[in-house]
Amino acid sequence: MDTGDEEQGTGRLARREQDILALERRGFAGPGVKERAIREELGLAPVRYYQLLNALLDDPRALAHDPVTVNRLRRVRETRRTER
Numbered sequence: 001m002d003t004g005d006e007e008q009g010t011g012r013l014a015r016r017e018q019d020i021l022a023l024e025r026r027g028f029a030g031p032g033v034k035e036r037a038i039r040e041e042l043g044l045a046p047v048r049y050y051q052l053l054n055a056l057l058d059d060p061r062a063l064a065h066d067p068v069t070v071n072r073l074r075r076v077r078e079t080r081r082t083e084r
Contacts, residue, residue: 013056013065016042020053021066024073 013021019042028034038049056062056070057077063070 011061013059013061017052017056017059017062018065020049020056021062021069024053025066025069 023034023037023041026037028037035046038044038046042049044052053073054077057074
């Protein structure tokens, strides 16, 4: 059974983790479109999706897999943290 965890012994991202990063690379027009895609394509509640995404941003495997997306999202996260 695939739990979405690290692929056994490979050090690579699991399919669900790759799918989360792929969804983040896409542009979404309008409110609610991204949340609908999260539910329909990944079968996740948006809250859970953002929890998994936040954990991925701190994972060196995610940085190796998609450095442009991960670095962009890290900058956004840091900006939001400093605005609080």
